[in-house]
Structure formats: C-alpha cells, structure tokens
Amino acid sequence: MEKIMHKPLLPRVSLSYRLLSWEFFLLLITAAVFVINSLASPYFLDPWNLSDASFNFVEKAIVALPVAMLIISREIDLSIASIIALASVAMGFVAQTGAGSPLIMLAGLGVGLLCGLINGLLVTRFQIPSIVVTIGTMSLFRGISYILLGDTVMKDYPQDFAYFGQGYVYAMFSFEFVLFLVLALVFYGLLHKTNFGRRTYAIGNNPTAAFYSGINVARHRLILFVLVGLVCGLAAVLLTSRLGSTRPTIALGWELSIITMVVLGGVNIMGGSGTIAGVFIAVFLMGLVTFGLGLINVPGIVMSIIIGGMLIGVIATPVLLKKFRNRKPAP
Amino acid sequence: MSESHSLFSLRGVSKSFPGVKALDQVRLDLYPGQVTALIGENGAGKSTLVKTMTGIYQPDAGELRFGGELISLDTPEAARSLGITAIHQETVLFDELSVTENIFAGHYLTRARSGRLDWPLMHARAQQILQDIEAPIDPKTPLKFLSIGQRHMVAIARALSFEARVVILDEPTAALSHHEIEELYGIVRRLKQAGCAIMFISHKFDEIFAIADRYTVFRDGCYVADGKMEEVDEAQLVTLMVGRTVEQVYPKVEAAIGEPVLQVRNLRHPTEFDAISFDLHQGEILGFYGLVGAGRTELMQALFGVSSGVQGEVEIGQQAVTIRSPADAIKAGIVYVPEERQAQGVVLELPIYQNIGLPQLSTINANGVLSDKAEYALADGYARRLQVKAPDWREKVGNLSGGNQQKVVIGKWLATKPKVIILDEPTKGIDIGSKAAVHAFMCELVQEGLAVIMVSSELPEVMGMSDRMIVMHEGLMVSEFKRDEFSAERIVSAATGG
Structure with a gap:
C-alpha cells in the first residue's frame, strides 16, 4: 500500500472532479427543467410569473441554509416546521396586543431562537440523538401551537408588517428573494471561508478527533441548533407576513421539503460533506419543477410523487455512474 | 513433525x-x-x-x-x-x-x-x-x-x-x-x-x-x-x-535532563486510577508500561482533559493548571497523540494541512476568516520536518499509510508549540521504517527541550527509548525504574502485579 502514496494521486483529482460534477450535474438538470418548462407553458418565461413562483420556495430555501450546516455537522433538526408554527403563533399574540412590526418580528425571531436553544441543549447536554430530540420537539412545538390557537385564526397584523412577505425591493425582485440571496452569500462565507465552517466539517467527519483537537464540539453544535432556530423564526416572519394570518397548521410538512432541498444539494445526510452552492442550485431546481408542474396543472399528489422520484433519481445517478466507472475493487 | x-x-x-x-x-x-x-x-x-x-x-x-x-x-x-x-x-x-x-x-x-x-x-x-x-x-x-x-x-x-x-x-x-x-x-x-x-x-x-x-x-x-x-x-x-539493523529502530540519544515541566500530585479517578504522582523533566522521555487495562491510557486522557471526574493537582512549570477539556490542555502546553489514531487523531476526509491547522485555527486566522495560505505554510514546515510522504499537503489524510497518518498527528501537535507531548502507543500498527522515524524524532524533540511521555505495551520499545519508566498495574503506579536499572524480568513482574 505504501507505493500508492508516492504517485500523483487520483483521489484528490476525483474528489474535486466529483464535487464539480455534482453541482454541474444539478445545474444541467435545472437548465433542462427550465427549458422544458418554457416549452410546456407560454406563461413560464414571464418575469413576474417567475417572481411570484419564487415565493413558494424561498422561505423554505432560507431555512435550508443553516439546516445544511447542521446536517454537515452530523446532526439533524426535524422540528423546523413546528418552530416556524410556534414562532408564528407567538407573533400572532404579540400582534393582538397592538404592538408594531418590529416587536412582532422580534417575537418571531426570539421564539425561534429559544426553540433552537431547547433542541440544542437537549442534544448536547443530555447527549440524546438529535433525531430523537427533534421528533419529540416537532410534536411538542406543533402541539403547543394547537393548544394556544385551537381552530381560530390570528390576523391582527399591522399594515406595514406585510412588507416582509409581500414587498418588492426593486422591480420584480421581492424582499424575500433578495433576502435569500444575501443569506446564501452569508452562509457561503460562514461555511466555506471561516474557522467556524472548517470546524463544522471537522466535526461532521470525525467528532471525536475534532474534540481531541481542542474543538468544543458540544458548544459548536449548540450554536448550529440556535442558528437553525433563529432562521426558522425569520422564515416565520416572512411566511406570516405573506399570508397575513396564523393558523396552527402553518408550514405543515415543510421539514421534509427543506431536508429534501439540502440532500438534493449534495449534502451528505451522514454528515461531513456538502456545499452551500449545491443547496443553492437544488433550491431552484425544486422551485422550478414545482412551478412547472403547477403551470401544466399537475395535481399536488402527483407532484410529490415526481419530487420524490427526482430526489432518488438525482442522488442515485452519480452513485451508479461511479460504480460503472471503477468496477475494480479498491486495494 | x-x-x-x-x-x-x-x-x-x-x-x-x-x-x-x-x-x-x-x-x-x-x-x-x-x-x-x-x-x-x-x-x-x-x-x-x-x-x-x-x-x-x-x-x-x-x-x-x-x-x-x-x-x-x-x-x-x-x-x-x-x-x-x-x-x-x-x-x-x-x-x-x-x-x-x-x-x-x-x-x-x-x-x-x-x-x-x-x-x-x-x-x-x-x-x-x-x-x-x-x-x-x-x-x-x-x-x-x-x-x-x-x-x-x-x-x-x-x-x-x-x-x-x-x-x-x-x-x-x-x-x-x-x-x-x-x-x-x-x-x-x-x-x-x-x-x-x-x-x-x-x-x-x-x-x-x-x-x-x-x-x-x-x-x-x-x-x-x-x-x-x-x-x-x-x-x-x-x-x-x-x-536496517536493530540499533536503527531504537536510536536512543540521551538529552540533557532539565527542570521539572510537569508535576502531577495525587491524581485520581473514581474507577480508572488512583494516587498518581510523578514529575516529568525537560529533555526527558518518561515511559509508562503496563498491561492492557492498567489505566495508562485513562491517565493520559485525564491529563489531556478528556475524562471527567478527575481530581488532584497538575502543575506546568510550577504553575497550577486546571484542565477540563482538550482545549485547556493545549493551552497549558500538554498535547496527546492518541492510541486510536483514525478514531481520535485525524480527520480522514480532510487534507493534511487542514488536519495540522485544526487545533489552532483561531491562532492562524485571528479574525475568524480562513487563510488557506497561512494554514498551508504552517503545515508545510511540520509536514516537511516529519517527512510525511505525500505528493503535497492537499492530500486527504485518509489516503496515507498508518505511519504517515501518525506523522500528521505529531505534526499537528508540534505546530501548537507544546511543552509536554504524550504519545500513546505511538508506533502501534505502523511499519518498522516509520517506527524508527518516530523514535528518532522523539529523540530530536527532547534534545530541543520538550518533555515526552510515552505509553507503550511493547517492552523493547519502552526499554529502548525511555530515560525513566513507570510501571502501572490495575490503576496504580507499582514501580519506577531508571534507565540503568531496566530489566525486562523485573518490569514484567511489576506489571503483572508480582
């Protein structure tokens, strides 16, 4: 085996090649979907239609960014949609008191952060696997929302609160969309250009070795859970503002579509690898597919079948290709 | 037959x-x-x-x-x-x-x-x-x-x-x-x-x-x-x-032994070890010998801040230190090369230079923003010095042989400029060539004034490399030998509780 070491090596080349090709592959599919959509419907290429379509996925996409980091660190959060609901309920109550938009927003962000803190503390202090903790808090947060609201709807939001979810920064560029672009840049920097990001990869690949290298693994993961909670709070602000109302069923089932985006983006569900660029492209891919199917009036259930098939297909293709490429067993 | x-x-x-x-x-x-x-x-x-x-x-x-x-x-x-x-x-x-x-x-x-x-x-x-x-x-x-x-x-x-x-x-x-x-x-x-x-x-x-x-x-x-x-x-x-000849495998060079660097007083753990007291001097290689389960690894991990529930005093250069995490230990100048190299020592998926930089990212990049250049330059010095065999330091550590992975772990710790380096079974499962290189390097380190603790279950290795040896049995220090008193028979007898 010693001999392998001296050769100019394949693995490094193939790794960057694989990463490149993964994102390239996603881009290709996205472009294909774009072309198919524009052929399938004359309304697709209208900028305003595209802008409207973006509302259906940017809120999820914003949450996908910190969730990608969390999954890279070998943790997961299934309570994200429930956090959004609980944060929205909290905003509803604050709005009922006649408070202004800043305070409402603060309530949403605060509750999100608190929920993330609860998840994080349960995982890191008591060392319970995050999948267990967050399945629990998924029901817990959603349940509290139901108890607080029952069948009622809260819609006492002030006029200017609508801007977050319905406003436009410039022409057809919505506030939500621009915010997503900014956050994607921020998370790109955080994951790929900072010590924090490097530690995230190290922890995701080998938490023990990371700990033995002096990294405070528990605190790092706690911070990531809080970050996810906080961004869920932000998504709650956007969603609540866009809908103008809060029901306990708000954002129901979002955790799966958000995690789908992350996995589709090439983030290893076992932790340790993945990029923000991949997630960024995957978000658009999912958005375009959903929008295109909507334009040609595909019913929702069929749509979820297609999305599910696409996820499996996109993940399986590179694995299969790799299998065909090197059939010989490794030494 | x-x-x-x-x-x-x-x-x-x-x-x-x-x-x-x-x-x-x-x-x-x-x-x-x-x-x-x-x-x-x-x-x-x-x-x-x-x-x-x-x-x-x-x-x-x-x-x-x-x-x-x-x-x-x-x-x-x-x-x-x-x-x-x-x-x-x-x-x-x-x-x-x-x-x-x-x-x-x-x-x-x-x-x-x-x-x-x-x-x-x-x-x-x-x-x-x-x-x-x-x-x-x-x-x-x-x-x-x-x-x-x-x-x-x-x-x-x-x-x-x-x-x-x-x-x-x-x-x-x-x-x-x-x-x-x-x-x-x-x-x-x-x-x-x-x-x-x-x-x-x-x-x-x-x-x-x-x-x-x-x-x-x-x-x-x-x-x-x-x-x-x-x-x-x-x-x-x-x-x-x-x-290669046997002398080349254990190339012992005696370094000048200086002041005590590490002083351990009555260190104890509820289940793993008890009443551990010893001094470690500058320029010294202190061997710890014992059977599997004698508590050597547990003791070293306690010194490195991995174990909880440890009591007792630890002084570094006459200064009392409290070590509750590896981060504390690294700050105090104690580093630990673990026995379980792949599980605890290296991140296999990361390149060599990122592994070497990992413990001190905040020192290399004080403002929190990564500088690949600075990190690479730091790693370059140590990887060269340890003669890690790889085309360049962007190679994933997982692609290296066991001996070269071990060199990366040692390099990672030297880069933190430690005072005490603890090597736990440093040559376990690596080939004789790398083994000799690690041994030679240990001698080089003590000559530069570092203090080394070496835990090993291989008697020829401990005897070949140590200036002094502490033998442990069931969590206790049972005897101590100076280099001129080393005798395989007495050491094994002490280790087996005889």
Whole structure:
C-alpha cells in the first residue's frame, strides 16, 4: 500500500472532479427543467410569473441554509416546521396586543431562537440523538401551537408588517428573494471561508478527533441548533407576513421539503460533506419543477410523487455512474 | 513433525490494483503441523496475500496448490470449504448476538427434515469447541458482555467451527494481555497437534520466536526469504525485512535532563486510577508500561482533559493548571497523540494541512476568516520536518499509510508549540521504517527541550527509548525504574502485579 502514496494521486483529482460534477450535474438538470418548462407553458418565461413562483420556495430555501450546516455537522433538526408554527403563533399574540412590526418580528425571531436553544441543549447536554430530540420537539412545538390557537385564526397584523412577505425591493425582485440571496452569500462565507465552517466539517467527519483537537464540539453544535432556530423564526416572519394570518397548521410538512432541498444539494445526510452552492442550485431546481408542474396543472399528489422520484433519481445517478466507472475493487 | 509436503502453497502469485503492484511473483508454503510466520512491514503485501488465500481477491497470475492439487479460490466460500480460515486483528463479530450465534453465523446447523435451525445442537457444538480451546465461556452469553480477550477466543472458536485445515492468524495478539497471549499460544499448539497448517502474522518478534517453526519474509510485495526459525535471529530477520539493523529502530540519544515541566500530585479517578504522582523533566522521555487495562491510557486522557471526574493537582512549570477539556490542555502546553489514531487523531476526509491547522485555527486566522495560505505554510514546515510522504499537503489524510497518518498527528501537535507531548502507543500498527522515524524524532524533540511521555505495551520499545519508566498495574503506579536499572524480568513482574 505504501507505493500508492508516492504517485500523483487520483483521489484528490476525483474528489474535486466529483464535487464539480455534482453541482454541474444539478445545474444541467435545472437548465433542462427550465427549458422544458418554457416549452410546456407560454406563461413560464414571464418575469413576474417567475417572481411570484419564487415565493413558494424561498422561505423554505432560507431555512435550508443553516439546516445544511447542521446536517454537515452530523446532526439533524426535524422540528423546523413546528418552530416556524410556534414562532408564528407567538407573533400572532404579540400582534393582538397592538404592538408594531418590529416587536412582532422580534417575537418571531426570539421564539425561534429559544426553540433552537431547547433542541440544542437537549442534544448536547443530555447527549440524546438529535433525531430523537427533534421528533419529540416537532410534536411538542406543533402541539403547543394547537393548544394556544385551537381552530381560530390570528390576523391582527399591522399594515406595514406585510412588507416582509409581500414587498418588492426593486422591480420584480421581492424582499424575500433578495433576502435569500444575501443569506446564501452569508452562509457561503460562514461555511466555506471561516474557522467556524472548517470546524463544522471537522466535526461532521470525525467528532471525536475534532474534540481531541481542542474543538468544543458540544458548544459548536449548540450554536448550529440556535442558528437553525433563529432562521426558522425569520422564515416565520416572512411566511406570516405573506399570508397575513396564523393558523396552527402553518408550514405543515415543510421539514421534509427543506431536508429534501439540502440532500438534493449534495449534502451528505451522514454528515461531513456538502456545499452551500449545491443547496443553492437544488433550491431552484425544486422551485422550478414545482412551478412547472403547477403551470401544466399537475395535481399536488402527483407532484410529490415526481419530487420524490427526482430526489432518488438525482442522488442515485452519480452513485451508479461511479460504480460503472471503477468496477475494480479498491486495494 | 516431518518435513513433509506443504499443505498449501503459492507460486508466482501476483496481484495489482490501479497504481500499485501489491504482490509481485510471491511464493509461500504452509506445512501441516507447523507455524509459519509471515514477516513484513506494513505495505509488504501481507493483507493482500491473506485476502488472496481466503478467496476475497483473485490473483492476476500464479498458482495456488492445496494438498498438491491446483485450486482456484473464486469465493470466500470456496476457501472455507477447503478449511482455509483467517482470524483477523480486528475481529468482526456481532455484539448483540450470543456466542453460539457468532460462532455459527452464516453456516447455521439445521434439522435435517424441517430445515429449522437446530439451536440445541449448535449450543452443544459451541460448548464443545470452547472447551477444546479451554475458553470457559457460556455459549448463550451475548457477546457484548465479553472482554476483548474472550472475544478473540470466540473468533478462534468460529474459525474452528469450519473444521479448519489452514488457519491464518493476522496479528491476533494486538489487543490481548500477556495472560491471553499465553492462552493463544496454547491453542496454536493444539492446532498444530491436530495437523493444521498455521500462518502467523505479527509485528512482535518475541511472539514470532515463541511460536513459529518457519518464517517467510516479504518486502514491498515481493518474496525475500524463507527458512526455519532455529536458523535465524531477530537481527537477521529485521535486516531481511527492512534492510536496517536493530540499533536503527531504537536510536536512543540521551538529552540533557532539565527542570521539572510537569508535576502531577495525587491524581485520581473514581474507577480508572488512583494516587498518581510523578514529575516529568525537560529533555526527558518518561515511559509508562503496563498491561492492557492498567489505566495508562485513562491517565493520559485525564491529563489531556478528556475524562471527567478527575481530581488532584497538575502543575506546568510550577504553575497550577486546571484542565477540563482538550482545549485547556493545549493551552497549558500538554498535547496527546492518541492510541486510536483514525478514531481520535485525524480527520480522514480532510487534507493534511487542514488536519495540522485544526487545533489552532483561531491562532492562524485571528479574525475568524480562513487563510488557506497561512494554514498551508504552517503545515508545510511540520509536514516537511516529519517527512510525511505525500505528493503535497492537499492530500486527504485518509489516503496515507498508518505511519504517515501518525506523522500528521505529531505534526499537528508540534505546530501548537507544546511543552509536554504524550504519545500513546505511538508506533502501534505502523511499519518498522516509520517506527524508527518516530523514535528518532522523539529523540530530536527532547534534545530541543520538550518533555515526552510515552505509553507503550511493547517492552523493547519502552526499554529502548525511555530515560525513566513507570510501571502501572490495575490503576496504580507499582514501580519506577531508571534507565540503568531496566530489566525486562523485573518490569514484567511489576506489571503483572508480582
């Protein structure tokens, strides 16, 4: 085996090649979907239609960014949609008191952060696997929302609160969309250009070795859970503002579509690898597919079948290709 | 045993993988009733050979003969049906299953008529096999309740359940205590008497001389020599294996011993160790010897801040320090090269330079923003100094050999400019060449004024490298020897509680 070491090596080349090709592959599919959509419907290429379509996925996409980091660190959060609901309920109550938009927003962000803190503390202090903790808090947060609201709807939001979810920064560029672009840049920097990001990869690949290298693994993961909670709070602000109302069923089932985006983006569900660029492209891919199917009036259930098939297909293709490429067993 | 025909022989066997020729025209003979030691550095092709002999790999060229007849082993099952079986260094067993289930996994015994599993029969057979190897284990016990040594016994029992004729022992003693090794020798002798041909792979020469009848030496995938054990000595074998002499493996250079750097006073842990007090001086290599389970690793991990519940005083350069996490230890100047290199030492998926930079990202990039350049430059100095073999430092650590991975771990710690470096089994599972390099480097470090603690279960290594040695037994320090008092007999007697 010693001999392998001296050769100019394949693995490094193939790794960057694989990463490149993964994102390239996603881009290709996205472009294909774009072309198919524009052929399938004359309304697709209208900028305003595209802008409207973006509302259906940017809120999820914003949450996908910190969730990608969390999954890279070998943790997961299934309570994200429930956090959004609980944060929205909290905003509803604050709005009922006649408070202004800043305070409402603060309530949403605060509750999100608190929920993330609860998840994080349960995982890191008591060392319970995050999948267990967050399945629990998924029901817990959603349940509290139901108890607080029952069948009622809260819609006492002030006029200017609508801007977050319905406003436009410039022409057809919505506030939500621009915010997503900014956050994607921020998370790109955080994951790929900072010590924090490097530690995230190290922890995701080998938490023990990371700990033995002096990294405070528990605190790092706690911070990531809080970050996810906080961004869920932000998504709650956007969603609540866009809908103008809060029901306990708000954002129901979002955790799966958000995690789908992350996995589709090439983030290893076992932790340790993945990029923000991949997630960024995957978000658009999912958005375009959903929008295109909507334009040609595909019913929702069929749509979820297609999305599910696409996820499996996109993940399986590179694995299969790799299998065909090197059939010989490794030494 | 007569010098009869070989039971299993290989001639001109070659095996290549993309980019490497793992076996090049090798030959090997295993004789019934004899133990043949296969000797070679890591990378000599031993693992590939074992896999070829057990039907996991197919050779590209050459012939295999069993009892004189030409055979081909297309599948592991084909090898097993001939009674060729291997016991590996890290035995793959099932924790949650019973001993019987482990022994018969994959070849369960069934009732003739119904085809249902015949548990009473399997339990009885398991009991019989365990009795034969004098392992007092209840076959119905779940495996997870057994010690590492007992698990090995189960692995051996599993091998015997196939009615073995050729038994390959691939570093079987790596995880065993002295007593368990003695038991293993007993089993090997019984297998010999039963006429099995045995191949024994080990890095430890004392074991090879204790148990083997013949030897075969491989180097870089090629056959080098073979012969009878009584016709060679250790020095000759080492020379055959690496082209190096024994003195070059333990190149001890005495450094000037200075002031105490680390002072430990009455360090204690509720379950692992108690009443540990010692001083470590500048320029000193302090060896810790003991059996597996003596508490050495636990003590070192406590000094490094990994364990909780530790009490007692630790001073670095006359300053009391509180160490609650590895981060505290690194700040105080204590670093630890762990025994479990791949699990605790390196992040296999990250490149060399990122592994070296990992403990001190905040020092390299004070503002929190990564500078690949600065990190690479830091790593470059240490990787060069340690002569890590890689095309460049962007190589993933997972692609390096064990010895080079170990160099990366050491480099990572030197980059933090420590005062005390703790090496826990620093040469476990690495080849003699890298071993000698690590030893030489230890001498270099103490000459520069560092203080080194070395934990090792290899007596020649501790004796060869230490200035002073502390022997531990069941969590206590039982004796201390200066270099001129070293005597293998007294040290082993102290370690076994004598």
